[in-house]
Amino acid sequence: MENKSSLLSSRGARIAGYEGILGKGFDMYVRDPYEQDTNPQGILNLGTSENKLCYDIIHERLTRPGMNSLDPHLLQYSDVQGLQSFREEIAKFLTEYARAQNPLDPEHIVVMNGCCSVLASLTAVLCDSEDAYLIPTPYYGSVYPDSWLYGKVRPVHVQLDSKMSDGESHPFMLTVKKLEDAMTEATKQGIRVRALILINPHNPLGDIYPAHLLKECLDFAHRYGLHVIIDEIYMLSVYDGTFASVHSLDRLPDPERTHIIWGFSKDFAMCGFRVGTVYTQSQEVRKALNQLACFHGCAGPVQQLLSRLIWDQEWINNTFLPANRRRLLKSRSILVNGLQKLNIPVLKGFAGLFVWADFRKFLKTQTFEAEMDLWWRLIHEKVYISPGQAFYCSEPGWFRLVFSDTVNKIQLGIERLQQALGVLAGFDSEDIPTHVSGEESTSEPEMIDSDATQLKKIVVY
Amino acid sequence: MENKSSLLSSRGARIAGYEGILGKGFDMYVRDPYEQDTNPQGILNLGTSENKLCYDIIHERLTRPGMNSLDPHLLQYSDVQGLQSFREEIAKFLTEYARAQNPLDPEHIVVMNGCCSVLASLTAVLCDSEDAYLIPTPYYGSVYPDSWLYGKVRPVHVQLDSKMSDGESHPFMLTVKKLEDAMTEATKQGIRVRALILINPHNPLGDIYPAHLLKECLDFAHRYGLHVIIDEIYMLSVYDGTFASVHSLDRLPDPERTHIIWGFSKDFAMCGFRVGTVYTQSQEVRKALNQLACFHGCAGPVQQLLSRLIWDQEWINNTFLPANRRRLLKSRSILVNGLQKLNIPVLKGFAGLFVWADFRKFLKTQTFEAEMDLWWRLIHEKVYISPGQAFYCSEPGWFRLVFSDTVNKIQLGIERLQQALGVLAGFDSEDIPTHVSGEESTSEPEMIDSDATQLKKIVVY
Structure with missing residues (x-):
């Protein structure tokens, strides 16, 4: 026996x-x-991007009478692309909330069990093994395994960092010049780049790309014949500023190579439901995706339940979205205030369920090994946050902290951070200096606008 | 632009x-x-293996108060291997209904969104591209794309046919000698065979492997260092005879290379729920599967709902299984009687939702082209049944017909078949000769036992 x-x-x-x-x-x-109550010494998870703030609202809506009725056809095999009725509701929903130029076509939508599956299957059919996609760093780390595990497709990193060059308005700023440089370098190295992957609103930066930048990126991709995969999974988790979906652009330079991802996990606070979608105008790409869709199917009853959820725009507009936004802002302010007391700077953010924070002063050396040491020290103190290297950040010392959880947990998280970091805290948020930057930073700090939020004089880059 | x-x-x-x-x-x-009512001229589907007979019973059970309660954790990410509580219920369920020698371990179970996903991920981690698995033909045709689309893994066919050699008790009989021969031939051709795939109860034959044959197959695989993947998805859809699960064997020659698949689709009449499982004792295989499991996840609420379903063994034993068995038998007898009136022989079956029927006399030539012509003729008459080549049958002219549907549809299916085939029918089942075989057959016909069933003197091989 072997x-x-x-x-x-x-x-x-x-x-x-x-x-x-x-x-x-x-x-x-x-x-x-x-x-x-049952495991107060357990690990506190501020590392996984989940919205735990809206269970009550979502639960109430999902359990109204009739929501879980079970038509016979839902127990049977159905269209692997997704139930027609569900795709129709998604098309209407995206048309409205992504402010699409024209009504979106349900035939262009493929439904799968989560956006990881969408990314895995999409990269598998657009790229061969050892092909690559361009992606700005830091980026949601799961993009790597999503494209690597089945597809053996690799990233070419477009490295962004906190140092601002001339003409840049904020740290970790994406420019087409950086895409061009990375593309040139990859080509020199003989790497076949097939796609550009963008995450917008951005994870982990919490940034929103302005429409003009989006257009420039699409034009760049078109010049090189690249597919563009845009992950808009945080589309509605915006608490500051205005988000421009690719759906809302007046023209796409290469519609057949533009693939837009959205899912229920973040914006409807239901990662556990495993439902993601991709919108692609290319019949050829959809044909390939539909072959793989049988491995990524969602339960019929789940598709029906969520159809009924997004059909109710009155509830989305007047109940869910205002409450979600209010709660996101509140939780964010608690976390940011707490970090501020520990003198930990936070990048200005506009969307998402997390902040991108500068722990560089706590690293023994400015290395990824030291970042990992710090991570383990925090885990030892039973607080899990995500280190920058999980997002392929080129600069050690940054961490992503998720704030979309109860006030108690966030406050406990701050306490445990303080404990682990061994810092003195306690000065009031009113007392802190208006400008504090990380020791290594060369950038000018920016202020979060305090009018529309409960945030006051938060220290940010 | 390209x-x-x-x-x-x-x-x-x-x-x-x-x-x-x-x-x-x-x-x-x-x-x-x-x-x-709405589309009486539409295509009648007797080609897709779905159990449509138990909607009322399943619906009643699934919609009882409390079944769809939605705990907060179900909306969040969970163990990708499957909810612990669900795996515990599955372990108990399989221990009982597969008559396992020892209580099965929930840690050995991986839950995925259907058995296609299980097969896709399992073949991907056990085999490299261009590797192969042995599989007796005919076999459930989707095994091919399941292993081919992501994994590029190929079948080596062990061809069974209706001609019985010396010592064989029935047509399409699997013997270890046939496995040995196929293995030898594959090795000669330089094909690297990594696994043996068996389907038991068999799709499309409706056969059940006796325990001694199972053991011989496992021993054969062990001699060659092959993994064995056994698909037991029809485990409870047995209407005649006794099924022996691999779980019930007193010893496994190579437990770490033995992987047993079961799912809810067929036995609980819920293909649309997309839930399959694999039981494997190998921690290494589970580790690899769990990496891919994030692409094949089931909604948390679905896992909880089905936990509650299989927890209720009283209902399974006293309500569901007896009714399901009774209805399967009844529908089968209607289909078989109908085919008999058209003088179409049917293979003796013991399990599954279908019969394997001999249409060879209706082929213009004994070729797969003629089989396809016949298939299109039937589609044209708006009746879809599955031709043998969809199951990689080596002998043209066999079709699989699904009987687990309403009486009306089956009777209409028979009418449309009659129309398409242009045969005279109408003689009573009492009048037919007790032995009729297909024109090309060399085998002795066998009778289905009529005592336990409503079937009378059915013409079978």
């Missing part, structure tokens, strides 16, 4: 061997989750 | 280019489905 190590194929061993920091952190949390 | 044909990668083009007959038939049906 030895145990030969149970898997080479591919299987490659797949099993992948280790992601976000997954690792989540796994540790799942094995020892903090619970106020 | 031309349209270059939108996909080579892999994407390969994936898009796959065309399966089962999928094609289903797609035609979805576009024009028969409905008694």
